[in-house]
Amino acid sequence: MAGPADIAAVAAAAAASSAQPLAGRVAIVTGGSRGIGRAIAAHLSAMGASVVVGYSSSAAEAESLAASLPRAVAVRADVADESAVRSLFDAAESAFGSPPHILVANAGVLDDAYPTVAATSAASFDRVVGVNLRGAFLCLREAANRLPRGGEGGGRIVAVTSSVTGSHPTGYAAYTASKAAVEAMVRTMAKELKGTRITANCVAPGATATDMFFAGKSEETVRMYAETNPMERLGEPGDIAPVVGFLCTDAAEWVNGQVIRANGGRHRLRSLLADGAPAAGRQGGHRDVRVARHRPRQLRGRIRLPRGGGRVPGRRAVHAVAARADVADEAAVRALYGAAPPHILVVVACAGVMKADATLAATSAADFDANTRGAFLCLREAANRLRRGGGGRILAVTSSAVASLSPGFKAYAGSKAAVEAMVRGVAKELKGTRVTANCVAPGPVATTCWTYDI
Template sequence: MTTNLTSDRVALITGGSGGIGRVAAEKLAATGDAVALLFSGNQQRADEAVAAISQVGGRATTIRADIADETQMAAAFDQVEQEFGGIDVVVNTAGIMLLSPVAQLDLADLDRMHRTNIRGTFVVSQLAARRLRSGGALINFSTSVTRLQTPGYAAYAASKAAVEAVTLILARELQGRDITVNTVAPGPTATPLFLEGKPQELIERIAGMNPMGRLGTAEDIAEAVAFLAGPAGRWTNGQTLFVNGGVA
């Protein structure tokens, strides 16, 4: 990670303690953004992420909150504003993936995904719409599975298709605010969310389906986040950006 600390912007990253969220936080911190890493469970992992950013001269803090709880999230936004003076970028990577064919799906799993992936995205997006400063950016997360029609992914893909709908409409609702709203839709990416529970043979087969011959990495996705969060991405608004090496 570089230490080109040239920005005075502030970013809030949900799911920021691991996977794509952590790498995105490191990427934004490397350009000088102060970053608040929001997490729901593992305090040690969150502290390690903050330590890694601090060691190269970045500014970072952690906040524990449930993204689907509007009271906790409002308090999280308050904390970031009090500590850093405002919020310019919100990166909403937090989400869960529970897989099953439609006929066998436990509806409790459907409800869990709806709560985190849809309600959580809506809560974060609503607060971002109210709190982001002019020139800000909201970046939500979908998945390329919404276009791949992969068996077993129906409920997860449905929850992420809702994220795309909310994002695209919100971009238009914020007309005149100078705030961009976009969605990043990764393909299969080598993170714990994707790898957990999959046999190596399946992972290799999925990687082989990509024209680039590999899975994506968290770094690949973080590059797209940095683009949308930075000055180069100001004319990209109301879009779903598929970052998947050409798999869909």
């Protein structure tokens, strides 16, 4: 039977453990020099972790933070670069003599011009997706291969996403798409890591007072975000860091494959952006709402093909051309639309590739990049070219894998989740044009794409 001295020793050990729950652990925080990432790095350090402050450009801020923490180093790394991510993990092991136990994938960028999909340049899309999505993928994959498994405490992976994945505000299409894809990847990854005691979760902040949030927004817009939140304020980086910190502890082992929205209770954000520019606040007066006269539901001027193609009885001959195009190539997509007859009314973005049965740890960067960029280029071209007022239609073929998140399909499911987020944003941006945008998400279908390698 334990005596008073034994009980006191156990209590003292428990208190010390709770004060420094991450003692002996090594944590990598990407995007750790500023904003939310800086607060997370400082918080993990206060919990006892040795911290690698990953940064891409803010060297002075990263170095000053590392110097202020008891066990920390600053390491420069472009997360969109495969070799740089590998070097980041190498640097952690070299600095602290141990492989990292924790990854916080926080690095992110935003186009502060808030363009609609129709106005988004390929360069802007590539930058946002390159850092937010490809960068997260490369970090997640490296963590899946290098974090220690089993033992007394498993590894911890936390990706910082965004609450915009649930609200789809206009002007954020590329950003929302990138973050939605990361959430799909992390949920899948949590299943793939079964048996390792490594957990994978997301924390999705709402409007948080950082330089990235304020960039390009008017004072009225910022005030609207604060006033419409149930807490009647913006979030602070210090509101997010403790949530991430908890997920990195052993006490959070039963929280796995989750997206935790840290947004003060604001679940549905109104669209605060109009015409691609930050809104200056809601104007008074009544909205001019025009109700269109209902027309019979038929494809006027559009041809329904019978099975086998050919002619439609009582109709003119179907006009069809075949055009080869790599949809991931901007010039090729433009040429594809140029080869089509004038007055395009329907666009179906169906092109896609899938490599089944590849875990995240074994997925190549090339396989991962294939679907999202091509869909974006086709959607953007459609948003600019489809005839307004005549009921244009945009359909993107995604996949039920987004909902099922089956192991072995994370790159595919992630890319399709990004497309679904973009399409929801496009549908809002095309308000008033009578152009609709929707997704069709098939389940398993007997095609060569589905049966390949399965």
